Each structure stands twice: as C-alpha cells, then as structure tokens.
Amino acid sequence: MNTAEQLHPQYVTDEQGNRVSVILSVAEYNELLEDLDALAAVAERREEPTISHDQLIADLKRDGLLQD
Template identity: 55%
Template sequence: MSATGEQYVVDEHGNRVAVILPLQEYEQLQEDLHDLAVVAERRNEPTVGSENSGSDTSSNGGGVRDSRKGECRERYRSIAA
C-alpha cells in the first residue's frame, strides 16, 4: 500500500489493471471532477467581481465561488483554459 492508501489489482503478468482507493479519497476525486466539469461548462461566462456578487470574496482575490461549497474555484481556471 502506498502512502496515500491506494492499492493496485494486478493481472497474472503483474500489470496494474485496477486501483482501490479509500472511500474519502474517491469521494474527493468525484467532487473535484464535478467542479472541473462545472468550470469547463461555464468557461465562456463572464466572471463576477466582489462588488457585484453580493458576498465578500475579497479574502480570496475575488475569484468565482462554487455555489455548492462556497469554495473559490480560481485554481481550476488555468486547468479549464
């Protein structure tokens, strides 16, 4: 088992064919994947600055906020571009 907890399933030749992840890590990956899909979907929408958003985003640089968690999605912009 590695430091992050994943385990590999191998075939008869020793080739990795599947991975077993801790449930919490899997759920985090699913959430990240969803967030990236939302960013890609909204790629061409104009961003809303903190003066127009109705909430204080000045602490995170005025980035676009994820409505589900209220977390800044600024870090995903470079990936989706």
C-alpha cells in the same frame, strides 16, 4: 484538489504484474468525485462573461446582499 501523492491507492495486478485496477478508500473516492464535479462546472462555465471584483461588490451592494 487531490494530487497523486495525497492518495493511497492499492493496485490489483494481472498474472504478468500489470496494474489493472485501483482500490481507494471510500473517502478518497468521494473526494475525487467532488473534484470531478468542480472541474465539470468550471468547464461548463468557461465561456461565460466575467466581471471585475469591483463590479461584483457594487452589484452585491445594489442588491442588498452586502453592506458597507
């Protein structure tokens, strides 16, 4: 996830010097969109039940997706 310090924004200001828009590189913009998608997925799954790591490993082995 990006932090404000990692971005290199340029600002568009009005006549009074108030920031009204932000200009980001396409790469930085796309990274922010990916971060938003990841956060939305986390929020959507917040109420799902969890299982322990040991149970996950056992389930993967049972289903043949993980070998000893």
